[in-house]
Amino acid sequence: MKHHFFIISCLMLLCICSAGYAYSPREVINLNREWKYMRGDCRGAEQTGYDDSGWERIGLPHSFSIPYFMSRDFYTGYGWYRKHVAFTEKNLSGKIFMEFDGVFQEAEIFVNGKFVDRHRGGYTGFSVDITEAAQVGDNLIAVRVNNLWQPTLAPRGGEHVFSGGIYRNVRLVLKSSTYIDWYGTFVTTSGLDTSNGGYGIVNVSTEVRHSGNDTDNFRLVSNVLSPDGRIIASAEKEIEMKCNTAQTVRQTMEKIENPCLWHPSHPVLYKLESLLFKGDKLIDRDETSFGFRWFEWTKDHGFFLNGEHLYFKGVNVHQDQAGWGDAVTDAAARRDVALVKEAGFDMIRGSHYPHSPAFAKACDEEGVLFWSEAPFWATAGEKKDGYWTASAYPVRQEDCDAFEENVLQQLEEMIRIHRNHPSIIAWSMCNEPFFTTPETMDGVRKLLKRMVDYTHLLDPTRPAGIGGAQRPLGEERIDLIGDIVGYNGDGATILDFQQPPIPSMVTEYGSTNADRPGEYIPGWGDLEKNDAWKGVEWRSGQAIWCGFDHGSLFGEGMAKLGIIDYFRIPKRSWYWYRNVYAGVNPPVWSVSGTPAKLRLEASRYTDIKADGTDDVHLTVTVLDEEGRELSNSPDVKLTLISGPGEFPTGGSILFEAGSDIRIMDGKAAIAFRSYYAGESVIEATSPGLEPARIKLTFTGAPAYKEGVTPKVADRPYVPFSLQKKGKIQSFGLNNPAFASSAADGHSTGYAADGKFDTWWEPESSDQNVYWTLDTERSLMLSEVSIRFASTDRYQYKVEVSEDNKNWMLVSDKTGNKNPVGSDKIKPEKTVKMHYLRLSFPQTGKYVTPKLAEVEILGQLD
Template sequence: MIREIPYNENWMFTKNNEPAYAHERMKEGQFVSLPHTWNAEDGCSSDYYRGSCWYQNLLTVSPEDLTKQIYLEIGAAGNVGKIYVNGCLAEESRCGYAMFRANLTPYLKAGGNLISIMVDNTYDNEVLPLLADFTFYGGLYREVKLLMMEDLHFDVMDNGRDGVYFTQKKIGDRVFEWAVQGQVINELSPTTGNVRLLLRDHDGNVVSDSTSELEFEGVTPFELRGEIVDPILWHGVERPYLYTATITISAAGRIRDSRQIEIGFRTIEITTEQGLLLNGSPLKLNGVCRHQDFAGVGNAVTKSHMEQDIALIREVGANSIRLAHYQHDDYFYSLCDRHGLLVWAEIPFISVPSSKDPENQNAVEQLEKLVKQAFNHTSIYCWGVQNEITIAVETEYTHKTINKLVDLVNEWDPGRYTAQANINGVEDNSIINSYTDVVGYNLYYGWYYGDVQDLQKRFDSFHAANPDIPLILSEYGVDTNPKFHSYVPKVKDYTEEYQLMFHHNAIKAIHERPFVIGGYVWNMFDFGSANRKEGGETGRNLKGLVTFDRLTKKDAFYLYKAYWSKEPFVHLAGRRFVNRHQAQNDIMVLTNLQDVRVYVNNAFIARIQSDEAVKIVKNVLLSEGDNLVRVEGVDGRGSVCMDEMVLHRVYEPDESYIHVVEDQSKNVVNWFEKFDLSETEAVPLKDGYYSTFDTIEDLYSNEAAKAVFLKYFGHVTGNPFFEVTMNVMSIEKMAQLEFYKIVPELLIAMNKELNVIQKVEAETSDVQQ
């Protein structure tokens, strides 16, 4: 039988990258427990440490242990990991968010064995992600374990997790068919035996039983099938019922290996008329996105952290999660199974493809591990193959890679949907939108561009162009620092009040359109993003409904709870906007109760009876000094829900509530005004000469073309985004990004200067002619 042994303690760690540590004991270092990241403290700093670091442990093996097959399982190593056993390279991973294993057996000896693991989170153009709005933490940041197995066992080295793959589908009105397949590895001489599956319900009753007699020799594929009549269906958050499948290998009268898998029976259909149908019932996806990191520990989160996250997601009333932008810890997928949360799972094929590997083989590797390792999780309904991958460049290779990833998903797991998340700049009629079953758009109207109401217009224009393509709002949100407040919220003031307004508009836009399957709030929690400096904070993305430390629920959290949750509650918004310099104030109540009463200083002010989640008492007069505001609501059973806050009447605005923006007018906002852009008539572009359509890297290959670029864009060359994308980014692509603030006249002016500079290959061609 398999034994799983935790292997998380007494690891020696050092940032000193000494290759000799592959076979020599460390001369210096510190003891750490896993999970561990070396960026727990500096992960919110633009100069966070990225490099090669080493972990070491001593594994004592008895002669009896050497009769077993011993594997080391690494939960994840960010972003590259190499396992050495007594100086020999046993395994390597270039998928920084996936589990990987090493077969230690060939390298072990009786007694002490040196286990050395090199982990590296430096930039590598062939290891994804290359560029993203989150910190690339380094370390062995998930749990590690030893697997002690017999010579007859399930395949644990097929890039999967369980070595068995369970599927289910409805084949009749009351009947579901299940199937399980995989491979058995026999390390010794051929033998006969069987693979058996027992399916049990919550009470332990066997509801299905199937056995296959096999001859085990080398690698032996197997497949079992069965049926179950009238199963209790896994029905999301309302009823996340899971059966337990026990799959065993037996030979010579005893069990040699076994797996236990929690599995649910359910059907999912996605339509443009009714949205997503779960077991035939329409279900609007009330979703949130989640990054895996946590204040103080980075991405080295424990099961306790994950359980805390699930509790908050359940409290807000979400029924779905987009686990962005990479494979998450397997335990978190299990929590989603058990709590009924539908999951969009995805790989970090994000922002920028590899320029060194046009085939993007690393995307294929990460997709294979995601699909195979998370295959048995009932909660997953779709596999995401790309996120904003056209943000910097769009070439035939990008399209080929997306299609290749979709084809692979359909080969590995034809029972689930494929999905993608596009940047807003992807046109409604783009061919990219035909590649996946579901199309998501990350739309930030009212924050990075446009007005909040433009969201509704974009929904309608997309549906008009693609009436048969299911649409999901895959990201939307605004950065919010809960210490900032305003009576008149506006774009980029980072106030809780603007976040409320923004999200209220989005909730209505999604709800009013059946063809919008649902949406995913960006983000459930603030998260580490090392290169950010925004909203009064450094190194964090502040779009969360909850702060990075999970201690503060922003008012928008309760807005969603009012719309999504069935748990009765009342919440007074604006409780952190304590010092009020206006005498008359609107009191906003966020609640899922129909009947509420509002009191100020124990005096009854108003009763509101409505089904609206947002209830407002207008122009409430505050007295000088402290004012106690109380709201009471009565649920359907007569129980009273209550909330209180104190507002302080002052006579001058509290300046600490105002985000002070640095004056950028003299360098960035109108940087192009120093150039003569009066000649606005475009010229025909000649082949064989440089233009704004060439990549920055190509322009840099010619000194004259580089000089033209630096003349106009020298002020952005120190930007991390620019440095990572210059080998794939063109000036035309830069013009599509709000960050660079490029006007059309600038492109014309640059082309007039670039298109007279001949490319080297063109000159060579002329000579040959």
């Protein structure tokens, strides 16, 4: 069975004019600059007369947690944002919208003291019509944001952090009273199969809204522009619209012979120009980027792009970065995609939520396939409402309907915003939603089915995937609900999921914990067995967990699994992949020596936009007298000497070995941004070493004036702490499990599925019997509980490890002569662990183990 999905691609490129039209009646204004912010819930802050003189001056994107450096805890509560804008009578003659690319996670918008709208969902953008609340002259925009855990908001759980804030771009969009709607253009292409002669047909659906007082006639012209800007196809349609109505206009253009196809090795993009006329007057214009290409997922032979087989090599990517947390610029998102591409990877899984429009745009332009995921997921840990380890699906009946509607709302927003990107090859419904209370699994399955059906309705050109579907086992499997499936961790090796009846991929493999520099090795982890990392004929591809270190609720044990560190400096494993995948030899590794000086470099030096969409990545390196890079890591300070700009900590930042703001292996890095134009001088210093300076030029904003422009306030880094005592929690249920072998019908996961009537059992020919559990956490072990499917004279030993390499013996029962049905083991002293292993030596008294369930009790380290 084959699934053919002829794809789309397009992204709104704001206020850019084509060769055919020198202007656009639509005005798009970046609103990232000059906001006031206060953490906490400030009563009356939406009112025009409220005194915000004591609030912090900030720019967007912004997070409650800035400066943030990968700590486990984060502030949860409210934050307020205020900004003044001016409107003319002409502005008020049309429609005025505010467009948000992302606010975590509930936003209430006020204009001039009036409540305008609310949005619930932290990873998808939204548009707010503020026309009725706006006035001529000064206008106050106030946004009340909270990141409180809510039982009816997705996600209800996860392992990353959930910092609040307006952490993506905000725009003001001025339109006429009749206009093309927000992300209202949907471009699809067909006819690309080379067996048909290699032509392309562009199909366009455009949503037009008319808010005028009368029925009127309009004309929609759609032009396809080639990569060099020529009009190569057009369509035109007359439309009649009644007052306060919306209409979807469908157009199909003539064949385009031999279009250049989008592919990771040649990511060619076209544009669609949408022109809305009333008579001969142009009243709205929009531009959409898209690409010609087609693909198919197959269950037997993997993935095909433009008719050619492609076993894609991917990474999982979280969005947050050092200092700024989730509040990264478009340029920072682009750098992440570029680092992935540089190492030879050609696919990204957007774990585990919709990423920014800028991120998807970067995938289009850099040439990286993209798996876009809805925020329905959870994680291991205590399943209680009130915190982010809660059950994936609500445990209270009264929360279910509202939760499902919120999931479907965010799914629809994700598809609407991203549906035109050629890089996107799948919509994923979830990640590991089986981390839910057992009684809610029926709800999980029904919701996934609703999501799949809704995805087919919203976008019939792409498959609906079930991500992280390696549990549950048995009759309750969820992996076959969608069109395609992704398995995480041990799902790559569990027999139940080998060559499934639908197309599949490994959505997560690896999980190698390392500080930079780390080892020059790959992180195959789960794919190492039988060299599965080289690819399997029926499998479409694989994605390593993970691309970048990220903030995690569970601390460093989960946070440092990337091949690139949190400061966006590659670890040695990244260089291994770059060597094997891209054919680039690794550099000479730095060694210890006598530090003499510093080198300071920037990702760019000139024409850096000062509007919150752009920034630069600064890297400082310790050198010896001859300029060789050293691994010595003395304290290094970066200071803004003159001009505009800011570090996440304000006007300077100090890197220290062993701190959260770290220098390691002789290198430190951070992103630097500005909201004013001008030349910035930054100096790197370290006691006893020759300093280094660079100059950066920012543009596109009011000029910085020394002594006049407000100085950026210092933001000292103080890790947020909930100051709660460690709680004993249960781990093991549905965590990844691995074994030396597994007999038919007795997969490794059956020993960690919460059921006593299923069990793991090795193959009879296995000569080195063991079973391993990955808790995916760094724990202080309190107790190991073991239950067998039957009582027998089992002989075994229990060991724990932090790295899956070096093991510590906790209990030795290899000399046991008594019948055992269950066992509880408590270590004599505090033991730190991440992995647990049970080994069953084959002595003369060997009894084949039938391991029904393993539970670990412990505190998060």
